[in-house]
Amino acid sequence: MESLEIGIDHYKKGRFEEALQVFNQLIASAGPQPEHLHYRARIQSRLGALDQAINDFDTLIGLDPYNTTFISDRAVVLHLLKRNEEAMQAFDQALNLDPNNPYRYSSRAYFRDRIGDLKGAIEDYEQAIALDPQDAISLNNKGLVEEKLGYQAASRKSFSEADRLTGYSPSQQKQPEKDRAESKIGNDASGPIAPQEAAPEKSKSLSVKHFFMILNKLVTDKATRKEFTDFIRSTFKGA
Known part of the structure; x- marks a missing residue:
């Protein structure tokens, strides 16, 4: 069983494929824990898997709709997906929550x-x-x-x-x-x-x-x- 610390170490050192495997295993075994989902979403954005990243960010927002870190990170990926109207709404929401x-x-x-x-x-x-x-x-x-x-x-x-x-x-x-x-x-x-x-x-x-x-x-x-x-x-x- 891979550990969270190993996954984070892979991520910080730029070993994104290895990190993704770790967080996939963690999510499969422990369910959609916010920390695991957040790292996986960031890793997927690194790998250019933007649709998968936005799916994880959508799940995160469902779990914690007022978390400005999740909202801001999601806005970035929306922009990369050229969904700019939604990205603006997300940036606005993060700012309104943290003015x-x-x-x-x-x-x-x-x-x-x-x-x-x-x-x-x-x-x-x-x-x-x-x-x-x-x-x-x-x-x-x-x-x-x-x-x-x-x-x-x-x-x-x-x-x-x-x-x-x-x-x-x-x-x-x-x-x-x-x-x-x-x-x-x-x-x-x-x-x-x-x-x-x-x-x-x-x-x-x-x-x-x-x-x-x-x-x-x-x-x-x-x-x-x-x-x-x-x-x-x-x-x-x-x-």
């Missing part, structure tokens, strides 16, 4: 950016920053959205404030400001992201790897950083 958490705003802001609601993304980043003025990553990402909209003065101001908070010096890097802005960010519980990992892919298509890589930049709130770290960290180890 003082800046991570909820920055998560929805990233989603809004992805679907082209740039002004809505800026509004959410501003809410996240108002709740956590030290949130350099939201400031940086807000600058990127402002840049897309052509708000050059506002974009420079956002980048400058993000630089001040992180101690980053643009003069030390010989690269365009936007590339510099994207490569400098991303310190979370799993360690700093290297520039080549944080730089955007040339393709505009949304791959699972790219989505989770960029979403990693959103996890800046100390109170909630841990809840999403395990969902993202294995992308880098398994890439």
Whole structure:
């Protein structure tokens, strides 16, 4: 009989096929325990089995309909499935249940950016920053959205404030400001992201790897950083 600890170890080390076997066995023997289902859903999303992942997240929501971690993770998978209206509803629900958490705003802001609601993304980043003025990553990402909209003065101001908070010096890097802005960010519980990992892919298509890589930049709130770290960290180890 496989143990939960073995499954988690496989998952954290990016051994997703092995982890999936463990959690399949645990669920078969112990029934749909929320922790087992949650790990399996995250593993399936890693493997690109999005329909299976969403089925597990639907079961989780049925078991615990007000768990904002389940709701937020499910929203991510809905977006990857291009079910964006449902994803927005899920992001909204997580935020309504946890309205003082800046991570909820920055998560929805990233989603809004992805679907082209740039002004809505800026509004959410501003809410996240108002709740956590030290949130350099939201400031940086807000600058990127402002840049897309052509708000050059506002974009420079956002980048400058993000630089001040992180101690980053643009003069030390010989690269365009936007590339510099994207490569400098991303310190979370799993360690700093290297520039080549944080730089955007040339393709505009949304791959699972790219989505989770960029979403990693959103996890800046100390109170909630841990809840999403395990969902993202294995992308880098398994890439």
